């Protein structure tokens with residue numbers, strides 16, 4: 001069997017062919033991601049995308065474990081990374097370690113992701129020193145939506161120096177890679193050049209070392225919002241709507257099921 005991709009392999013990809021990352025929450029989607037991507041991210045976006053939550057704040061460790069296990073079952077070569085949900089790591093290194101260990105042992109994923117820069121550096125160092133590889137996440141950090149006041153671009157003008165300092169702190173603490181979310185393109189390029197670990201951008205321009213999108217967004221399934229940074233590569237939501245409409249019409253017209261979908265009363269001899 002192929003040796004699985006591990007965090008040091010991802011770090012070693014710095015500056016090379018861009019890393020390809022998509023979220024996944026279920027086994028069938030993980031299988032599709034596995035065929036084409038380097039990393040399947042079990043994002044806490046699952047709360048909004050699959051569970052109808054208004055933000056990621058209500059996502060629990062149990063939800064991440066359930067979806068994480070489903071995704072890991074579908075992977076053969078891509079690496080799984082699981083988001084630490086709101087409230088599961090911010091108290092301090094010991095709490096973060098306890099919950100990161102649960103995510104890893106109960107799913108089989110080799111790495112976790114958490115949101116935060118300088119204020120999370122101590123926690124990232126604590127986890128990394130104890131066998132928990134950490135992907136960091138700076139810029140727009142959706143779990144902080146209530147303090148940020150919305151899903152705005154983070155890092156314009158005077159704010160740029162803080163985002164750079166956050167990214168540097170995560171690297172110094174031992175993060176194996178870092179997500180830059182909704183960071184202006186010039187700053188994302190500067191951070192990418194300043195760091196030795198790969199940057200993975202979402203709404204952060206083409207200079208990052210890799211890109212990530214929410215799979216349901218790029219497939220046109222999750223259509224509740226359409227941020228500028230999402231490119232739709234398919235319109236599966238519309239395809240599903242048309243299919244369901246056709247099914248409903250055929251059932252009402254007794255056109256489905258047809259004879260070919262039924263079972264004969266006599267077994268053929």
Ligand code: KIV
Pocket residue numbers: 023041042043044045046083179181202212213214
């Ligand atoms: O939860 C998520 O899907 C994420 C990515 C978009 C980076 O954190």
Ligand code: NA
Pocket residue numbers: 043044045083
């Ligand atoms: Na997330």
